[in-house]
Amino acid sequence: MATLLRDRRYLAFWAGQVTSVVGNSIGLVALPALILPARGPQAFGVILAAEAAASVLLLLAGGVIADRYSRSLVMAVSDVVRVVGVLGLIAFGARGPLWLPVAAACLLGIGGALYEPAHRAALPQLVGPELRQQANALDSSTKRVGAAIGALIGAGLVTLLSARGALVVDVATFAVSLATLLWLKLPRVAETTAGRGMGAMLGEARDGVREVRRRPWALVVMLQGTVQVFFLFAPNYTLVPIVSQERFGPAAYGWLSASASVGMVLGSALAGRIRTRRAGVWAMNALLPCALLPVCLAVPVPLWAWAVAEVLAWAGIGVFVVLWFTALQTEFPAEVQGRVFALESIGNFALQPIAIAVAPLLALTIGLPVFALVAVVVLLATTYGVFAVRGVAALRSPGADKSELAAVR
Secondary structure (H helix, E strand, O other), X not given: OHHHHOOHHHHHHHHHHHHHHHHHHHHHHHHHHHHHHHHOHHHHHHHHHHHHHHHHHHHHHHHHHHHHOOHHHHHHHHHHHHHHHHHHHHHHOOXXXXXXXXXXXXXXXXXXXXXXXXXHXXXXXXXXXXXXXXXXXXXXXXXXXXXXXXXXXXXXXXXXXXXXXXXXXXXXHHHHHHHHHHHHOOOOOOOOOOOOOHHHHHHHHHHHHHHHHOOHHHHHHHHHHHHHHHHHHHHHHHHHHHHHHHHHOXXXXXXXXXXXXXXXXXXXXXXXXXXXXXXXXXXHHHOHHHHHHHHHHHOOOOHHHHHHHHHHHHHHHHHHHHHHHHHHHHHOOHHHHHHHHHHHHHHHHOOHHHHHHHHHHHHHHHOHHHHHHHHHHHHHHHHHHHHXXXXXXXXXXXXXXXXXXXXXO
16 A cells, blocks of 8 residues: 555545545535425435436446546546536525526536546556555545545534535535646547547447447446345445334444444455455455345344444455456456446446335335345345356456466567
8 A cells, every 4th residue: 555655646646536535425414404404305305316317327428438538637527517516506405496406416416427437447547457456445445434534524514514514615625636636637548539429429338338248257247236236235225224223213323334434444455455366256255244234124133233244244345346346447448447437337326226215115015024035135146146157256358367478478
């Protein structure tokens, strides 16, 4: 890690993005404090749905743009778009017609669709292959810490100032990110001039899909993520605050969230030290403790036991995320990585809003024990079923080692 942080360019990139994460978390705390008292939960849900929908619908376009232009410039444009969105929420979140904060939320979603693919694809331009896994580990762990710190700062700002005051601080954090990105000036990776018009963009999007389809191991792991988010992680996100409050009171969710953050940091740090040619075996086995999450929803375990389960599960997720992102950054050519990470995000989040919406009703209808059993079975089947596809065990295409050896000779 020390080697990474001695690199001025990487340090600027990392510091700017951690600051942005802190600001985003401040906004996540301030937004409900601003909107719920004035407009109620239904309007708040509409605003969140608008942001999520705009992000998912435009993610692949964001990946195309990240592969066409300088990724630091794309991220800078994303910051500007999101600043306008936050300013719109400050101005109209609690007053005026509902379409105004919905439009502002759509800008946040558009900014997110530009940011995510460019961010993941920019990191390999700053870090060599030998340090890429450590860079992903540092990125993942510090983002989780930054999110926790941001949430605490947001809560304090809402209490001491107001929800609008907290959002103003959120806007200020974008200035730090924007300054570092404009200083970096990463070159674009596209070797040829991109065509103009919607047809050219659609063609490039198809090229990105084709690159993923050429690597069945990557495609099947992306599909695995879609299924697991729908059956396990999105419902868990919805049900944990509900069930924990019923059993232990409102403070319990804070303890469980903190435990998840601790686990993610520990898992990400561990992943940075793993050296193996069978990264897929490590990654999939690391997901096994996630089976504890639905069990804790169904069985009235003590709060401390649930917190331990959160630490173990999110530590495993931290290991998986670092190894998976490193594999994608290593396997795919630099000029298509924006589209690849866009497709990866679509796989994870496309069905998430539906799962979040139906999870409480489904759990109430069939009961938490049945719900938990289905989630555990799906998790185990999808985690180990992917090994039927060649390349998953190593998270790389079969024969990649031989081609690299031939290239060296």
